[in-house]
Amino acid sequence: MSIRDKAYIVGIYEHPTRLATDKTVPQLHAEVLAGALADSGLSKDDIDGYFCASGDTPGLGPLSMIDYLGLKLKHMDSTDVGGTSYIHQVNHAAMAIALGKCSVALITLAGRPRAEGMATGTAPRPPAVPMPESGFEFPYAPATANMYAMAAMRHMHQYGTTSEQLAWVKVAASHHAQHNPHAMLRDVVTVEEVVNSPMIADPLHRLDCCVISDGGGALILAKPEIAKSLKRPPVKIRGAAEASKNQMGGKVDLTYSGALWSGPRAFEEAGVKPADIKYASIYDSFTITVVMQLEDLGFCEKGQGGRFVSDGNLISGTGKLPFNTDGGGLCNNHPSNRGGITKVIEAVRQLRGEAHPAVQVKNCDLALAHGTGGSLGTRHGSSTVILERE
């Protein structure tokens, strides 16, 4: 049994706001749902499956949002593995559709960390309920930035990766973001500007870090019969897989991510290879995240990620692997500190031929979206999906 060709992405919407001072989180969920419905041509009553992440949806799991949005469902799932949850949920929604548990599946994300003034990446955020590792970690002040920084530091030590190589990830993202009127940061930056920006957590500079923004996004998936009755260009799920990686009982190895496991399984299900991918959305919480995931997904050899991303290789039109053509989390948007949904949205835009003309990949018929949620430095979820334009 496989999800291959069993489900299609038929509706997408990215909220244009980046600062939602005057809106509530549930309201943002409603607005992205409305946007995705309009994009798909479906109505709310068509939705019979709802997939969210308990970390950004207010209430117990999905229950408050189902109530607030007035959904009538046959299937629901609120799995939370951090910022990549929404890529995870593409897999879960496709599975539910393939099994006939639902026919039209909605995925939403929304949040307003910027309006709330969160020190998202530089202050520890211990949860209300202690975790088994809490006593062995929070005294040491793990934040988000220094956890990813420890992975970067080890990668540099082991493979000779440089700050200049990491900077190329941000440079490529900025080249794309200049064309996105909604992007938070639209100025094209240079390698020098990245490595000369203030140090946040060695070796990561300010411009190695993603933005803090409000907003959200929605995806609607449907079974093939419904997808083919709609007017939007059909984008089908060819393969998807997930994994989680952690400290492994003290056998800590920060040089790779769970993409090493989710990537090959997704490629196997899709029946394609990394070299077949025309466009890749790669979760860019930090520049190092992109480098490690590209290696683990097989776009280059382990340890060669720094060289692979250099000299504009990720820039659409000039590089071999155009990535994050919306500007990604580094420049465009990282709503609710979670960049998974925008990764899928931009991949669908590329496959539909609806990306900005300046960054649209020619003949883009096969795309990948991959994310890391949680922390590269401790424990994280990894999700890979491979999408195809029919």
Next chain:
Amino acid sequence: MSDAKERKITAPAVNPETEHFWDAAAQGKLLYKKCTACGEPHFYPRTHCPFCFSDKTEWQEASGRGTVYTYSVMRRAPVPYCIAYVTLAEGPTMMTNIVDCDLDKVQIGQAVRLVFKPTDGGPPVPMFTPA
């Protein structure tokens, strides 16, 4: 240097599974767990071995010697501090802070030794300083 003295250290959450660890910490001892079924040491300590899932896990005292696996100095904090993973001489790698030294000179592979630092209302926590 006095970074650990100036930075308020969050007290660790103590629970029935880790009480013994923190009692030992109060006496200046760093413990880890070793499984008597499969022989593997692990960290952070838990009742069931994360490798073979046996509940025959025993407390062991670490020598306090280790090396820096990786680290990062958080600059965007009221007092910059160095978070790290240190690989103990006994095998497991643990999250910690490197303290009482010039944080700009910390290096991967550096030999370090155990020290304990007081926390804000809880037992002291194990940290490391250059050996």
